[in-house]
Amino acid sequence: MRPAVFLDRDGTVLEEAGYLDRLERLAFFPFAIDAVRLLNRGGFAVVIITNQSGVGRAMYEEAFVIRAHQVLDERVRSAGARIDGYYYCPHHPEAEVEKYRLDCDCRKPGPGMLRQAAADLDLDLSRSFAIGDKWTDVQAGVAAGARGILVRTGYGRTSEAAPQRPVEPVIVADDLIAATAWILRNGQPSPEPRGER
Numbered sequence: 001m002r003p004a005v006f007l008d009r010d011g012t013v014l015e016e017a018g019y020l021d022r023l024e025r026l027a028f029f030p031f032a033i034d035a036v037r038l039l040n041r042g043g044f045a046v047v048i049i050t051n052q053s054g055v056g057r058a059m060y061e062e063a064f065v066i067r068a069h070q071v072l073d074e075r076v077r078s079a080g081a082r083i084d085g086y087y088y089c090p091h092h093p094e095a096e097v098e099k100y101r102l103d104c105d106c107r108k109p110g111p112g113m114l115r116q117a118a119a120d121l122d123l124d125l126s127r128s129f130a131i132g133d134k135w136t137d138v139q140a141g142v143a144a145g146a147r148g149i150l151v152r153t154g155y156g157r158t159s160e161a162a163p164q165r166p167v168e169p170v171i172v173a174d175d176l177i178a179a180t181a182w183i184l185r186n187g188q189p190s191p192e193p194r195g196e197r
């Protein structure tokens with residue numbers, strides 16, 4: 001079983017765009033793909049875990065989320081990096097679209113998407129990390145038995161300034177590349193062969 005790093009998408013890997021509803025608004029942070037590549041080399045599976053209640057809110061369709069992840073994946077691959085899985089939750093308890101109106105356990109802070117990924121990809125949650133710009137990202141990680149890291153990009157500074165922390169992260173990092181450096185120093189990586197790309 002491999003350890004994983006679960007990445008929140010918006011505000012962590014991609015610049016926060018409110019609700020990402022057009023491909024033209026899909027913009028990586030400049031360090032994001034380098035971070036993914038470093039985690040690949042460090043022996044971590046890398047998995048995107050994203051709440052997409054915009055689907056339930058009828059702001060865009062599920063097919064758009066899937067398309068956005070294809071585009072994202074093409075860019076990551078063409079830069080020699082690898083994302084092992086993409087999981088999104090389209091639900092919301094008050095969604096306008098009835099089939100998405102659900103108190104699910106995949107919506108972060110629930111651990112459902114992480115558990116599903118762990119089952120699909122044979123991941124060791126106890127050696128894994130969850131990184132995001134909201135406390136719900138950190139909570140989902142901890143609820144799944146992983147360790148959580150808050151980043152200051154996206155909504156991260158606002159999250160950090162909240163009077164109460166619902167859960168303790170192992171670290172608050174400036175951004176995904178800083179979080180990655182911390183994990184590679186402290187997260188007991190298991191090396192995988194390098195050099196074939």
Ligand SMILES: [Mg+2]
Pocket residue numbers: 008009010011012132133134154
């Ligand atoms: Mg986010």
Ligand SMILES: [Zn+2]
Pocket residue numbers: 089090091104105106107
């Ligand atoms: Zn859900």
